[in-house]
Amino acid sequence: MPFKRYVEIGRVALVNYGKDHGKLVVIVDVVDQNRALVDARAMVRSQMNFKRLSLTDIKTDIKRVPKKRTLIEAMEKADVKNKWENSSWGRKLFVQKRRASLNDFDRFKIMLAKIKRAGLVRQELAKLKKENAA
């Protein structure tokens, strides 16, 4: 199976280890076989090992090592934030974070809601079964 996501200038990646865990960064330059120069709006441009990065589908259109302002404009143009939040990966991460921060009371309310929903589904299913049997 061929690779689909390549390391290239402008590739948006997710940091999966370290201090900046969970942040989206843009690959701005490649240092050597293992490391890339990486930049984002809210961080100082720094080098990161590729092992710390998970490549995403999103790409921005930049030249090698752009100025910070140019980079931010390019990110806006490619609409990185919205694309990420609407992607299934981005949504999954958000849900995981939300679940992890749930209060004990929240968990109780969710349990009640789940039971209620299951009850409704079962009612509908019973109705459909009856119609089918008739």
Add this chain to the structure above:
Amino acid sequence: MAPKRGTPRISRNPDLIRGIGKYSRSKMYHKRGLWAIKAKNGGVFPRHDPKPKPASPAEKPPKFYPADDVKKPLPNKRKPKPTKLRASITPGTVLILLVGRFKGKRVVFLKQLPSGLLLITGPFKVNGVPLRRVNQSYVIGTSTKVDISGVNVDKFDDKYFAKVAEKKNKKGEGEFFETEKEKKNVLPAEKKDDQKAVDAALIKSIECVPELKAYLAARFSLKAGMKPHELVF
């Protein structure tokens, strides 16, 4: 005529450095006006004889000397403070009890008693937990808070929860053969009324929050997949 003790005595000799005053002995003599006091008293510094002490009764030698010299322990003036409350536990917090008869119950925290124990209530109508004391260590503090402003808990302290001292039966042979008197601990009506008074205000504020009453009525338990060290309470 006692001198006025209103103002504290200030030194007329300011410090240049600690231990060294600005003025010499002779200058200070003049500053303090000792020459004027002497002049008023005819060239001699006035001297007051000590007041005659009232005659004290002759002390008798003690009748009893202890055989050994017993060392007296040093006086201990420490006053115990109530234990420091965890930051997550404030009045109105919902707590999860971890031990005892009511383990797993979610309960409302009212105040910390002077002994350090926490005063909690179910409320009784909601989950069967009465006004009770509980140790901070056996409790998880959740981040859910109940509005406790309508509740008056001033009358509760550790003495309220002390065991009632039973009257001691005089020793008698007849008593040994009789069956023990009923050991039923009937809760005095006064305590029941206290419970009702506290709970009335609490239940009102609990019903303002949707599903909070059902939450307090349910017990907490760990289910599959719940990792306590990762849970946010």
